[in-house]
Amino acid sequence: MPSRNGSVCVRLRSLSKLEDKERCVWKVEDHYVIHTDADNGRRDADIRRDTDARRSSTYTGDHVFGPESTNEQVYREAVEALVHDAVEGKNVTIMVYGQTGSGKTHTMGTPEAPGIIQRGLMDIFELIAEKEDRDFLLRFSFLEIYNENVTDLLSPEKVPKPLLIKEDRVVGPVVLGLSEEIVTCPEDVLRLLRQGEARRHVAASKMNERSNRSHTVSRMVLESRPAGCEVSTSTPVIVSNLVLVDLAGSESVAKTGAEGERLKESSCINKSLLALGEVVFKLSEGALAAGAHIPYRDSKLTRILKPSLGGNCKTMIICTVNPAARHTEESHRTLRFACRAKRVVNTVVVQEVMSETAAARWQAKALKELQRRRAEGMCVRLVDF
Numbered sequence: 351m352p353s354r355n356g357s358v359c360v361r362l363r364s365l366s367k368l369e370d371k372e373r374c375v376w377k378v379e380d381h382y383v384i385h386t387d388a389d390n391g392r393r394d395a396d397i398r399r400d401t402d403a404r405r406s407s408t409y410t411g412d413h414v415f416g417p418e419s420t421n422e423q424v425y426r427e428a429v430e431a432l433v434h435d436a437v438e439g440k441n442v443t444i445m446v447y448g449q450t451g452s453g454k455t456h457t458m459g460t461p462e463a464p465g466i467i468q469r470g471l472m473d474i475f476e477l478i479a480e481k482e483d484r485d486f487l488l489r490f491s492f493l494e495i496y497n498e499n500v501t502d503l504l505s506p507e508k509v510p511k512p513l514l515i516k517e518d519r520v521v522g523p524v525v526l527g528l529s530e531e532i533v534t535c536p537e538d539v540l541r542l543l544r545q546g547e548a549r550r551h552v553a554a555s556k557m558n559e560r561s562n563r564s565h566t567v568s569r570m571v572l573e574s575r576p577a578g579c580e581v582s583t584s585t586p587v588i589v590s591n592l593v594l595v596d597l598a599g600s601e602s603v604a605k606t607g608a609e610g611e612r613l614k615e616s617s618c619i620n621k622s623l624l625a626l627g628e629v630v631f632k633l634s635e636g637a638l639a640a641g642a643h644i645p646y647r648d649s650k651l652t653r654i655l656k657p658s659l660g661g662n663c664k665t666m667i668i669c670t671v672n673p674a675a676r677h678t679e680e681s682h683r684t685l686r687f688a689c690r691a692k693r694v695v696n697t698v699v700v701q702e703v704m705s706e707t708a709a710a711r712w713q714a715k716a717l718k719e720l721q722r723r724r725a726e727g728m729c730v731r732l733v734d735f
């Protein structure tokens with residue numbers, strides 16, 4: 351039975367030190383994000399067209415966090431349960447969406463301010479360690495979509511080539527040639543994330559000293575089978591994906607002052623976010639159930655995220671909002687996106703695979719990795735043959 355299986359979280363940040371001359375026009379009260387300067391906001395023709403905003407300039411989500419909220423609180427209240435779901439065999443996607451500088455990366459987590467990534471990783475490995483009745487094999491990949499090119503952030507090549515996306519009838523979109531690393535502890539993943547982040551396209555803009563110029567998709571595949579079971583084609587393997595999507599921020603070129611290469615990046619970012627908005631809009635209108643066309647193919651981002659949008663996946667979209675008056679229009683846009691995303695329906699089932707491919711992949715990769723790690727004198731905690 352299809353049910354929402356998606357949730358939307360809104361996080362309003364406080365004004366930063368650099369914004370101390372700005373007027374703060376948004377607040378969180380009870381479960382609502384409220385535009386406190388609604389008359390000004392309503393001058394925006396865009397907003398007039400939108401019923402949600404016209405009603406009251408008040409928005410809500412499944413979870414709403416105000417400026418005093420911490421990363422710990424966001425993780426525990428909105429995300430923790432989803433990490434448990436992923437370990438139980440359900441596909442989970444967590445995506446951060448919002449204007450440039452609104453707090454997406456901060457919410458995902460940085461070494462200075464641990465967030466969803468760091469806390470989620472600790473929980474995953476703790477939960478797995480407690481599941482003594484199952485053996486787990488975890489694989490990790492990390493890609494970037496920059497100027498509509500998909501590249502492998504973990505590629506051994508110095509200058510990674512753009513990768514193609516192939517549509518597989520069974521597993522959905524596959525990024526050809528994307529590397530996957532077996533990971534056995536949070537440090538393994540954090541090391542790979544650091545390695546990938548160092549390659550990610552980042553630049554300073556008028557609105558953010560360290561602005562991400564690309565979308566990144568990091569995916570952990572969790573495969574598990576009964577503990578101590580011989581690997582064979584008849585061993586059922588439960589496979590789930592935990593996907594984290596750090597979107598580049600939507601931006602107004604007039605505000606960021608983008609020129610040249612930055613302008614091209616900006617245009618690609620905005621186009622792909624528009625495509626994402628369109629897919630979410632169609633899904634929110636029930637297009638999937640009606641068998642109508644959903645424009646997944648309009649951007650690499652929506653092609654890759656197809657399983658997370660309307661597919662077999664629990665998807666959480668965290669919308670981040672800057673409270674400054676001069677960003678009112680963008681904040682309304684983000685919050686309208688949140689309202690639409692709330693209406694998207696996904697169907698979620700635990701996937702059990704009993705195919706030669708799963709077993710063969712398990713054996714080949716795990717054995718190779720084990721040999722490498724043993725040769726390096728490292729201990730392997732999760733899979734042992």
Ligand SMILES: Nc1ncnc2c1ncn2[C@@H]1O[C@H](COP(=O)(O)OP(=O)(O)OP(=O)(O)O)[C@@H](O)[C@H]1O
Binds near residue numbers: 560561562
């Ligand atoms: N909730 C918050 N509490 C404290 N500081 C925050 C919060 N959200 C964001 N910041 C700070 O605001 C600045 C911009 O945030 P961040 O880099 O996360 O934005 P972003 O949405 O990822 O931007 P971009 O799309 O340009 O990459 C950073 O200095 C960050 O530390």
